[in-house]
Amino acid sequence: MLRRLVPAPLLSLALLGLWLLLNRSLSAGHFVLGTVLALAIPLLTAGLRPLPVRIRKPGAVLRLALTVVADTVQSNLAVARLLLTPGRRRYPAGFVHIPLEVRDPNALAVLAMIVCITPGTAWAEISLDRSMLLLHVLELDDAAAIAASVKQRYEAPLMEIFE
Secondary structure: OOOHHHHOOOHHHHHHHHHHHHOOOOOOHHHHHHHHHHHHHHHHHHHHOOOOOOOHHHHHHHHOOOHHHHHHHHHHHHHHHHHOOHHOOOOOOOOEEEEEEOHHHHHHHHOOOOOOOOHEEEEEEEEOOOOEEEEEEEOOOOOHHHHHHHHHHHHHHHHHHHH
C-alpha cells in the first residue's frame, strides 16, 4: 500500500529537499506544500520513468567509466586541435552507420549519453527497430574503424552490464 502511494521514495525526498532549498525556508507552509508536491509529482509522472535497471556485472561499469573518461579526454584534445588550427584538418566530417546488437532501452540511453559527451561525435538517429545507429563524426577517416571501435569499446560492455 505504501509503495503505491510513494512509488519513488528517493525521488520524493529529493524533490522535497530541492523545494526547501529553492525557497530557502523551513517554514511549516513550505514543508507541507513541498511534501504534497514531492508525493504528487512521482505519482503523476510514473509512466515517464524508465524501466527498472538491473546491472548484471558491476565491475564492467567501472571499466566502461574509465574507458569513457579516457576517450573523452583524448577527444577533447583532438577537438581543441581542430579549433585552434582549423587549417590542419585532416579529414572531413561525416556520418557512420553502426549496426547495434544491444536492445535494452537503458543500455541504449547510456550509449546515447556516452556518444554525446564525447566531443567530436553526436548521436544523429537510431532506426525504428533499434538495430542501426547513425553517428555524426567531426573528423571521419575510416567509418568501419569507428563503427568497430564504438561496438567494442561501448556496446560490448553495455551488453555485459545490462543484458
